Amino acid sequence: MAVLLALLSWIxxxxxxxxxIAFLGYCLYVKYIHMKYDHIPGPPRDNFLFGHSPTVLRVMKNDEIIHDKFLEWTKTHGPVYRLNFLHYVSICVIDPEATKEILMSPKYPKDRMVYKRLFNLFGQRFFGNGLVTAQDHELWYKQRRIMDPAFSSLYLRGLMGTFNERVEKLMDKLTEAADNKTEVNMLHLVNCVTLDVIAKVAFGVDLDLMKNSSPFPKAIETCLKGMTYYVRDFFFEFKPKNKPFVNEVREACRLLRTTGSQWIHERKTAMQNGDDVPKDILTQIIKTAGKEESMTKDDEEFMLDNFVTFFIAGQETTANQLAFCIMELGRHPDILEKAKKEVDDVIGMKQEISYDNLGELTYLSQVLKETLRIYPTAPGTSRDILEDMVINGIHIPGGVNCIFNSYVTGRLDRFFKDPLTFDPDRFHPDATKPYYCYYPFALGPRSCLGQNFAQMEAKVVMAKLLQRFDFTLVPGQTFDILDTGTLRPKSGVVCSIRHRNYKK
Incomplete structure (x- = not known):
């Protein structure tokens, strides 16, 4: 017995x-990383080992916006500064020339630290290797080639009927609110309509969320919130108090992927049987994918990855943009009246908005662009810098990731005069275009595939809203921003709705 105890004690x-020894070796490696990159300016680390992680976690705990902290750091430390997280180093870049060089080139892959964590959430596959997260250029390019035809201008033009029809259901809901003189949460309503549009236009599914309940909005919100914690707090899932939420996120991921798998399987079966199928985005993707020389099981998973990506990104960000737009128009009656006048001149009393009408709504386009300048709903992207380079005169050793933040660039007076003033004329056709400091849909080959789709949809919603209703913001609500992975109005944008009185 004594020998056994002695053996256990020795072990x-x-x-x-x-x-x-392992901990000491890791600390020495962290020290080496500090020595390698500490010539780059940056805020003081909170902690030798955890770097700036405590600040990030404190911001999240206080329900503040991490991008406001990035803005503060930019103003203090300049357009190129360093952040440390354990042995990882991130370089925040607000320099237009470097932004152009890195984002416009395919040689800088997506940041492996962040985008690998989006492959799954807490062990449950989420975005996988879809268009947003694929790091390998060839893998991404194959998927992009499959997806491109579903987003051509000719194909999008053919979606106008569905856009009009789905948005009419929102107009019916607002008519009911106006008749009953009830207040409405515009963020909730535009979330319903954008999810309706995505489900119908992309996948041929009738959710009709203006009348029916659905688990999807809650699942999407849960996944996005989980994504925020999973990316920013490496130890979140290991804290016992977070276990119920972690399980909720996993279940939400499973719901979305199971639904996608079912919809894709049903559509493929219908196509193989020669049945009539909607000429929607899903059909287009399946047809184009079938033209590939070889389709593997992985390719099938990639289609599902892209279903989740498109289902979430194509709905959430557009809804948030619309809510912010309505909020700002409610705060600026002069801009609101100008937008209404343009809609009256272009659309008149027509119920059906045409594709050509959208191109004539120039001022409304400016309003939507200005909304994304101050409130980029997907505020940042990042790339890996594998080789040494010089940015703004500072030597950057290879092996780091660069963070690009359009929330920060949009709020710097270096790029925009009086940046917190909502001014759509910044985007007047004759105005000077922002030089690589405005990128709400990212830039270059990895820019958002669905940006034209999203802006068409946003224009149809806003044009019909402005055509038919007057709205005012209910007093007392906050104009703060909520960070749930994407940015959304914290208050929900609660409005009083009235029918417009047209002058004869």
């Missing part, structure tokens, strides 16, 4: 020594 001591 424990040996393990403790090995753990100490």
């Amino acid at each position: 424990v001591q040996t393990l403790m020594i090995l753990i100490f």
Whole structure:
């Protein structure tokens, strides 16, 4: 017995020594990383080992916006500065020339630290290797080639009927609110309509969320919130108090992927049987994918990855943009009246808005662009810098990731005069275009595939709203921003709705 106890004691001591040696080695490696990159300016680290992580976690705990902290750091430390997270180093870049060089080139892959964590959420596959997260250029390019035809201008033009029809259901809901003189949460309503549009236009599914309940909005919100914690707090899932939420996120991921798998399987079966199928985005994707020389099981998973990506990104960000737009128009009656006048001149009393009408709504386009300048609903992107380079005169050793933040660039007076003033004339056709400091849909080959789709949809919603209703913001609500992975209005944009009185 004594020999056994002595052996156990020796094993424990040996393990403790090995753990100490490993920890000491890791600390020395972290010190080496500090020495390698500390010539780059940046805020003081909160902690030798955890770097700036405590600040990020404190901001999240206080329900503040991490991008406001990035803005503060930019103003203090300049257009190129360093952040440390354990042994990882991130370089925040607000320099237009570097932004152009890095984002416009395919040689800088998506940031492996962030985008690998979006492959799954807490062990449950989420975005996988879809268009947003694929790091390998060839893998991404194959998927992009499959997806491109579904987003051509000719194909999008053919979606106008569905856009009009779905948005009419929102108009019916607002008519009911106006008749009953009830207040409405515009963020909730535009979330319903954008999810309706995506489900119908992309996948041929009638959700009709203006009348029916659905688990999808809650699932999407849960996934996005989980994504925020999973990316920003490496230890979140290991804290016992977070286990119920972690399980909720996993279940939400499973719901979305199971639904996508079912819809894709049903559509493929219908096509193989020669049945009539909607000429929607899903059909287009399946047809184009079928033209590939070889389709593997992985390719099938990629289609599902892109279903989740498109289902979430194509709905959430557009809804948030619309809510912010309505909020700002409610705060600026002069801009609101100008937008209404343009809609009256272009659309008149027509119920059906045409594709050509959208191109004539120039001022409304400016309003939507200005909304995304101050409130980029997907505020940042990042790329890996594999080789040494010089940015703004500062030597950047390879092996780091660069963070590009359009929330920060949109709120700097270096790029925009009086940046917090909502001024759509910044985007007048004759105005000077922002030089690589405005990129709400990212830039270059990895820019958002669905940006034209999203802006068409946003224009149809806003044009019909402005055509038929007057709205005012209910007093007392906050204009703060909520960070749930994407940015959304914290208050929900609660409005009083009235029918417009047209002058004869």
